Amino acid sequence: MTPGGCGRQVIDLRHKFPDATTRWKQGRLTWTGPLQPTPLSDTYTVAITWPGRGRPKVSVLDPALEAPGGRRVPHVFSPRELCLHFPEEWHDSMLISDTIIPWASEWLYFYELWLATGDWHGGGHEPDYKPPRAETTVDRRDGQVRLPKRRSA
Amino acid sequence: MTMPSTTGGQIAVFLTNTARVLDLPPQLHAAADREYHNVGQFLADQSTQTDWDVYPQGSFRLGTVVRPLAGAETFDLDMVCQRNIDKTSASQAELKAQIGDALERYIDGADGEQGAPTSCEDSRRCWTLHYPIEFHMDVLPAIPDRDAGGTSILLTDKKLTRWQHSDPIAYADWFREQMKRELLEKKAVLASETRKSIEEIPDWEVKTVLQQLVQVLKVHRDLHFLDDFDDRPPSILITTLAAGAYDGGRDLFQAVLHAVAAMPSLIEHSDHGPRVMSPVADENFADKWSEYPQREAKFRAWLDRVGADLEAAASVTRLDRVVARLGESFGVEPLRKAAAMAGVETRELREAGRLTTIGGAALLSTSTAGKPVAPHGFFGAAEI
Numbered sequence: 001m002t003p004g005g006c007g008r009q010v011i012d013l014r015h016k017f018p019d020a021t022t023r024w025k026q027g028r029l030t031w032t033g034p035l036q037p038t039p040l041s042d043t044y045t046v047a048i049t050w051p052g053r054g055r056p057k058v059s060v061l062d063p064a065l066e067a068p069g070g071r072r073v074p075h076v077f078s079p080r081e082l083c084l085h086f087p088e089e090w091h092d093s094m095l096i097s098d099t100i101i102p103w104a105s106e107w108l109y110f111y112e113l114w115l116a117t118g119d120w121h122g123g124g125h126e127p128d129y130k131p132p133r134a135e136t137t138v139d140r141r142d143g144q145v146r147l148p149k150r151r152s153a
Numbered sequence: 154m155t156m157p158s159t160t161g162g163q164i165a166v167f168l169t170n171t172a173r174v175l176d177l178p179p180q181l182h183a184a185a186d187r188e189y190h191n192v193g194q195f196l197a198d199q200s201t202q203t204d205w206d207v208y209p210q211g212s213f214r215l216g217t218v219v220r221p222l223a224g225a226e227t228f229d230l231d232m233v234c235q236r237n238i239d240k241t242s243a244s245q246a247e248l249k250a251q252i253g254d255a256l257e258r259y260i261d262g263a264d265g266e267q268g269a270p271t272s273c274e275d276s277r278r279c280w281t282l283h284y285p286i287e288f289h290m291d292v293l294p295a296i297p298d299r300d301a302g303g304t305s306i307l308l309t310d311k312k313l314t315r316w317q318h319s320d321p322i323a324y325a326d327w328f329r330e331q332m333k334r335e336l337l338e339k340k341a342v343l344a345s346e347t348r349k350s351i352e353e354i355p356d357w358e359v360k361t362v363l364q365q366l367v368q369v370l371k372v373h374r375d376l377h378f379l380d381d382f383d384d385r386p387p388s389i390l391i392t393t394l395a396a397g398a399y400d401g402g403r404d405l406f407q408a409v410l411h412a413v414a415a416m417p418s419l420i421e422h423s424d425h426g427p428r429v430m431s432p433v434a435d436e437n438f439a440d441k442w443s444e445y446p447q448r449e450a451k452f453r454a455w456l457d458r459v460g461a462d463l464e465a466a467a468s469v470t471r472l473d474r475v476v477a478r479l480g481e482s483f484g485v486e487p488l489r490k491a492a493a494m495a496g497v498e499t500r501e502l503r504e505a506g507r508l509t510t511i512g513g514a515a516l517l518s519t520s521t522a523g524k525p526v527a528p529h530g531f532f533g534a535a536e537i
Binding site (some may be wrong): 107 | 164465473
């Protein structure tokens with residue numbers, strides 16, 4: 001990505017998210033804005049930082065992510081930094097507004113449902129590619145939900 | 154599934170999924186259908202002098218069955234066992250005894266067959282067939298009501314003294330008429346998706362908002378009157394008022410709110426007391442309210458409570474809190490499954506390229522005006 005690419009992201013983000021704050025300082029892009037996956041969801045203040053190459057870093061600033069019952073929040077790098085995509089799924093020529101931001105909103109949706117059900121329904125998998133555990137499925141014939149066995153907290 | 158952009162629309166997703174989770178599963182529907190046929194065929198083969206009609210009535214016929222609350226309980230289905238004789242030909246006690254004998258022979262004859270009933274129990278006004286699968290069948294002895302004509306019937310009552318007027322077939326036809334447009338639209342969509350003709354799609358393969366409205370009201374009723382069974386409003390009363398109040402064209406959240414607000418005005422008061430008349434027979438579904446006036450008061454209070462519970466759920470933010478609030482009113486486990494179903498179907502929307510985002514806060518949507526959510530998989534430790 002050329003330095004000009006960072007400028008392209010800034011212009012695009014300012015255009016599409018006028019209520020958010022988009023800064024570009026010393027070659028580093030910082031976007032801070034509200035995300036609300038559904039009208040019944042919390043509104044989260046999310047920060048995206050990107051040095052012009054590599055993976056944009058996405059953090060939930062407020063409210064703090066919760067993990068009840070001693071569990072840990074799924075699909076995060078740290079207690080507030082989200083894992084949104086596989087390494088090969090994002091590259092510098094992609095627009096953050098078209099990818100990272102929708103993915104973050106979607107992550108927040110599945111996070112709230114994880115709080116509700118105890119299971120992550122958004123798919124994806126772990127970096128060491130362990131065999132996928134049983135996923136929740138919906139039976140096409142009867143609409144019944146088959147839930148994986150709940151792990152102890 | 155769609156991803157609604159309003160709070161009410163989101164509540165409607167959870168309510169709709171709750172109705173789906175608690176509905177009679179297709180394999181049980183098919184098993185019940187077989188039983189209606191098999192019992193009818195058995196009775197026809199047994200008797201050369203009189204003919205019989207055996208058919209479903211009540212929630213199975215209406216498509217408004219809900220799973221009973223307690224996990225150990227089985228679905229409660231009804232079967233009308235109609236012997237086509239004159240009223241003067243047999244007393245209620247004789248009719249009930251004839252049907253009981255026939256059902257015993259049916260069980261003996263079907264011994265060991267898969268899906269056959271295992272026992273027949275005397276339940277005062279009816280017989281109850283028990284099955285090794287998750288339903289039982291209340292078999293209601295009946296004869297034609299030749300004075301009323303049409304599909305009217307006379308049912309045995311609890312004391313086997315007075316015939317009860319009823320017309321479950323005409324009632325179901327009336328109920329279907331209230332939702333006909335949506336039913337036909339949904340059947341047309343399913344027919345197109347499955348490349349069938351609309352005639353090949355049975356009614357039970359689709360669900361209308363009216364059916365789900367009745368289902369969620371019954372679920373809320375079951376929980377609300379859990380410790381007050383005697384004063385619990387009967388399903389037929391709820392169904393009649395809900396169908397009368399239903400005006401179509403709404404999501405399930407709006408439909409419930411509208412119905413619980415409009416249902417009280419459909420209760421008539423005459424010199425003979427409160428009346429909720431059957432739309433098809435001379436049957437007052439509120440006939441017990443004169444004797445037990447607290448039942449009407451509790452019914453009205455319950456309707457207010459349903460509305461208040463939904464408004465309360467819609468005023469909460471964060472989906473898990475919404476699900477928990479709805480769970481208080483409609484059952485914790487059904488709501489957990491309903492939420493899981495929403496999650497799975499949202500992931501499927503994204504995988505199908507139908508999930509979009511709209512607005513400055515990246516609200517998830519299925520609006521085609523939104524920005525499609527690009528394919529991706531959530532990476533990182535599932536739980537670190």
